[in-house]
Amino acid sequence: MKDMSDRDIAALDAEARRILQLNDKGGYTVPTAGLYPYQWNWDSAFAALGFATFDIDRAWREIETLFSGQWDNGMVPHILFHVMDEGYFPSYDTWGTADAVGRGACTLPSSGISQPPVAASLAWEVYRANPAAGDGRLRALYPKLLAYHRWIMDARAETGAVVITHPWEAGRDNAPDWDEAMAGIDPAGVQPYTRRDTGHVDARMRPTKDDYDRYIWLVQFGRDRKWDDSQIAAESPFRVADPTMTFTALRSTRDLALMADLVGEDRTEIDGWIARLEEGARGLWNPETRSYDAINLRTGNRAGSVSNAGFLAWWGGLRDERALPVLRDVLDRSTYAVPSYDPAGPQFDSLRYWRGPVWAVMNFMVGNGLAEAGQAELAARVRGDTARMIADHGFAEYFDPLDGTPAGGGTFTWTAAVWLAWAS
Numbered sequence: 001m002k003d004m005s006d007r008d009i010a011a012l013d014a015e016a017r018r019i020l021q022l023n024d025k026g027g028y029t030v031p032t033a034g035l036y037p038y039q040w041n042w043d044s045a046f047a048a049l050g051f052a053t054f055d056i057d058r059a060w061r062e063i064e065t066l067f068s069g070q071w072d073n074g075m076v077p078h079i080l081f082h083v084m085d086e087g088y089f090p091s092y093d094t095w096g097t098a099d100a101v102g103r104g105a106c107t108l109p110s111s112g113i114s115q116p117p118v119a120a121s122l123a124w125e126v127y128r129a130n131p132a133a134g135d136g137r138l139r140a141l142y143p144k145l146l147a148y149h150r151w152i153m154d155a156r157a158e159t160g161a162v163v164i165t166h167p168w169e170a171g172r173d174n175a176p177d178w179d180e181a182m183a184g185i186d187p188a189g190v191q192p193y194t195r196r197d198t199g200h201v202d203a204r205m206r207p208t209k210d211d212y213d214r215y216i217w218l219v220q221f222g223r224d225r226k227w228d229d230s231q232i233a234a235e236s237p238f239r240v241a242d243p244t245m246t247f248t249a250l251r252s253t254r255d256l257a258l259m260a261d262l263v264g265e266d267r268t269e270i271d272g273w274i275a276r277l278e279e280g281a282r283g284l285w286n287p288e289t290r291s292y293d294a295i296n297l298r299t300g301n302r303a304g305s306v307s308n309a310g311f312l313a314w315w316g317g318l319r320d321e322r323a324l325p326v327l328r329d330v331l332d333r334s335t336y337a338v339p340s341y342d343p344a345g346p347q348f349d350s351l352r353y354w355r356g357p358v359w360a361v362m363n364f365m366v367g368n369g370l371a372e373a374g375q376a377e378l379a380a381r382v383r384g385d386t387a388r389m390i391a392d393h394g395f396a397e398y399f400d401p402l403d404g405t406p407a408g409g410g411t412f413t414w415t416a417a418v419w420l421a422w423a424s
């Protein structure tokens with residue numbers, strides 16, 4: 001990075017490696033100790049990307065452990081509860097997935113929903129980092145990735161765009177994108193619970209109680225239906241087409257097609273998914289905000305929210321320059337690219353989680369997507385800001401886009417991974 005000495009970079013590299021090792025629980029990595037004591041789906045895929053820079057075997061093990069929690073129906077859960085921990089809520093018992101209809105023979109305790117499917121794309125990166133070491137492991141992983149994507153297309157892509165059944169599925173828990181859908185839930189009947197997150201970090205940086213009541217209400221709703229995807233699709237008040245899910249699924253499906261070529265499998269089914277997802281992704285374009293955003297399938301309303309997820313369009317492979325002016329405006333309103341929500345928007349909150357702060361993993365995807373779309377200057381800006389933010393403010397979970405205040409958990413796995421694999 002410009003303006004940094006080799007010594008500074010080497011020290012940050014060493015710290016990033018230390019963080020990955022610190023959070024390594026033996027075959028899987030926690031996002032950060034205390035706040036998140038389990039294996040999370042997309043965090044784990046990013047951990048693999050980080051490990052691939054110095055320990056390729058450990059990188060593959062991370063992905064393999066994640067897929068050891070795959071359900072028989074193909075779903076890869078968003079949390080794998082390897083070792084129970086009182087410090088996190090909701091617990092495995094609250095999820096109640098032991099008798100879930102799609103689980104089948106999988107015995108590893110897990111949640112009942114998934115997360116943005118970045119695994120195929122990041123496994124592809126891990127493979128490309130060392131093809132000789134990865135060949136056999138990629139071949140073994142391929143059918144599992146295929147089953148995961150078949151599940152996404154069957155259970156979540158009825159409109160072409162990929163939908164979420166819970167804000168946690170998007171990974172952007174309290175984004176303004178689902179404020180309308182969340183307001184449509186009456187959380188009456190939610191069982192008493194105790195939050196643990198606010199015991200670890202400042203409550204101002206976390207979702208509100210109104211959010212949590214609805215998160216838990218939705219968990220109860222799924223549990224009461226044994227996590228049956230069709231029943232949930234038909235009956236839940238919450239079903240939102242989401243740009244994070246859609247663009248990461250589109251990108252991963254393209255990478256899956258490259259894997260099919262490599263392992264010598266027919267890719268006709270995958271090409272069909274790409275066409276459907278592309279059409280769905282284009283449907284997320286909002287002509288009023290001039291960016292891509294979420295659609296509440298229960299009302300047909302668009303969120304009208306300018307977010308970092310909308311700027312994943314290029315990572316998804318859409319060749320579309322229409323959103324560039326809005327991206328430039330958003331970047332001009334922030335010190336560090338890319339805020340999770342437009343600082344000029346009415347819901348902006350610089351520290352509250354996915355309603356403003358910057359997330360290194362989103363920057364990785366936005367920046368790489370821009371580079372691939374030929375937007376070298378913007379790509380360099382996103383990458384340079386990410387490096388500056390980490391160098392000046394540490395390996396936090398997320399950062400205030402205006403002054404870089406580190407927020408949420410510290411010594412964070414995916415921030416360290418993005419530093420090693422891209423930003424440094």
Ligand code: 2M8
Binds near residue numbers: 041042168171173197
């Ligand atoms: C956050 O979400 C979890 C629930 O899944 C939580 O707040 O308890 C999100 O930032 C999500 O994207 C991330 O995967 C997870 C672990 O880092 O934390």
